[in-house]
Amino acid sequence: MxxxxxxxxxxxxxxxxxxxxxxxxxxxxxxxxxxxxxxxxxxxxxxxxxxxxxxxxxxxxxxxxxxxxxxxxxxxxxxxxxxxxxxxxxxxxxxxxxxxxxxxxxxxxxxxxxxxxxxxxxxxxxxxxxxxxxxxxxxxxxxxxxxxxxxxxxxxxxxxxxxxxxxxxGDEVIPPHRTEVDELFQTAHLRVPDFDEVKGQGHVKRALMVAAAGAHNILMVGPPGTGKTMLASRLPGILPPMSFDESLETTRIFSVCPVEQRKDSLIVTRPFRSPHHTSTTVSIAGGGQQAHPGEVSLAHNGILFLDELPEFNRAALEVLRQPLEDGQVHIRRANYSVTYPSRFMLVVAMNPCPCGCRTDPRRDCRCSYGDVQRYMGRLSGPLLDRIDIHVDVPALSFDELTDTRSSGPSTQEVRDQVLAARERQHARANGSGARYNAHLDTKTLRRYCVLNDASKSLLETALNTLGLSARAYDKILRIARTLADLEGLEDITEMHVAEAVQYRSLDKTVM
Ligand SMILES: Nc1ncnc2c1ncn2[C@@H]1O[C@H](COP(=O)(O)OP(=O)(O)O)[C@@H](O)[C@H]1O
Ligand SMILES: [Mg+2]
The missing domain is CATH 3.30.230.10 (Ribosomal Protein S5; domain 2)
Structure with a gap:
């Protein structure tokens, strides 16, 4: 039969x-x-x-x-x-x-x-x-x-x-199961620690807020023990809550992973993925014997954090290129070919030199100029090219470290500002094209980021005196746009340009 x-x-x-x-x-x-x-x-x-x-x-x-x-x-x-x-x-x-x-x-x-x-x-x-x-x-x-x-x-x-x-x-009637989605979202209290637990580092927090507001990728450079990892892990808290559609997209990716790797049935908080620097290319990009999503896809709609970046092997960093550009990753093997979504905010942390204390005034750095060049050079050009914001994380003074007062804005306060800035970008995009400033293409960028004469000449001086490359120019415009959005202004001012220039510090030292 x-x-x-x-x-x-x-x-x-x-x-x-x-x-x-x-x-x-x-x-x-x-x-x-x-x-x-x-x-x-x-x-x-x-x-x-x-x-x-x-x-x-x-x-x-x-x-x-x-x-x-x-x-x-x-x-x-x-x-x-x-x-x-x-x-x-x-x-x-x-x-x-x-x-x-x-x-x-x-x-x-x-x-x-x-x-x-x-x-x-x-x-x-x-x-x-x-x-x-x-x-x-x-x-x-x-x-x-x-x-x-x-x-x-x-x-x-x-x-x-x-x-x-x-x-x-037909011997047993089983009622269909419905998941209480609203309930899940309401109880999705963020398990992320608060921003105000991090002492000092006011300008780094500011840079992280700007990054979150415009969905910019960000690089933090500083000596060990200054709070880089601490700050990065607090970033999911200042991003807007996940929408239902985003949640479904991300859950679909987690859903096809081996069952034992999963915790929640529905992903309602933005993923924060922090692969170790010994991770293999396959575990970062995905693939393998049987197709599995990698870290770049598990971070979809959330954050991919690469701590101690120069320690990663080059091939593993190379595979980030495609997802950073297209928001998805294609994997082709002999017996299958799959595409996984992978749009994430990239957050990178590293020391300023092999020994880690080049920018720490209290310690002697023994690294030679060549050592430093080689070390920074591990940040490959294409990767660095995708990072809009660079920020120095300095060593804390004793006073800052022992200060018992609450330090700076809370996660909630920062998130409110980020949300407002994102809504402004959303309204401007009006349903078409890139939603966030970080994803604006050159044409849209020119339209949305008109500089007045004063800002223009400021930017010109900055580009000339600091020796910034042409590719820094678009990035500065994007960040300036986000800075204006954070203030609720339609026009970009000199202040915004001046601050945006500060976020390009590595353009001089590396390229
Ligand atoms: N700015 C800071 N505020 C409070 N604690 C800090 C700060 N920076 C470092 N620490 C302490 O040092 C530890 C290591 O910080 P971490 O974020 O791992 O530094 P990094 O990643 O820069 O090497 C933290 O767990 C925390 O206890
Ligand atoms: Mg660290």
């Missing part, structure tokens, strides 16, 4: 429909043949399904069984096809029938006792089920929260093969 069960598999952050056809013919030896490009995990499914069927009180199908995974030309990865394969075998041997086979997709990994384990990509699978016009998707209960945000798709959570079979047979 021939049975057909609908399921789904993941490619990149999208899911596609997989039809599982099971043909059982009596006689001959007991055998299962699986065709249609299954990977190793799918092939092993045979053993899990065998035990799960027996331990759930079903008969293991005798005779010759052919299982075809269609479409046959795309490789199917992972263990999510266990449940539909088991259900298909039951249907092919007349142990189970029901209309649900026509209206629902089924996914789930089976444990040997027949209980269900969560799968990767449940959110994309639910979206696919809806787009295919199905009524819903039957999946492991642990995936229900993540899939339950999809409108127009009944998410049926099940604990075991037995329960899934009871649902199909």
């Amino acid at each position: 021939l049975a057909r069960v609908q399921s789904a598999a993941v490619l990149g952050i999208d899911a596609f429909t997989v039809a599982i056809e099971v043909d059982n013919s009596a006689g001959g030896m007991n055998k299962i043949t699986m065709v249609g490009l299954p990977d190793a995990a799918v092939k092993e499914s045979e053993d899990r399904v065998r035990s799960a069927l027996r331990n759930s009180g079903f008969r293991y199908p005798r005779g010759y069984n052919v299982i075809n995974l269609a479409p046959a030309d795309i490789r199917k990865e992972g263990s999510a096809l266990d449940l539909p394969i088991a259900l298909g075998l039951l249907a092919a041997t007349a142990q189970l029938e029901g209309a649900a086979f026509n209206n629902y997709a089924f996914v789930g990994e089976l444990a040997l006792d027949g209980s269900l384990r969560p799968v990767a990509g449940a959110l994309a699978m639910a979206i696919n089920a809806r787009n295919q016009g199905l009524q819903g998707i039957v999946l492991p209960a642990m995936n229900a929260d993540e899939a339950g945000v999809v409108q127009g798709c009944d998410v049926i959570p099940v604990q075991s093969l037995e329960q899934a079979a009871a649902f199909v047979a």
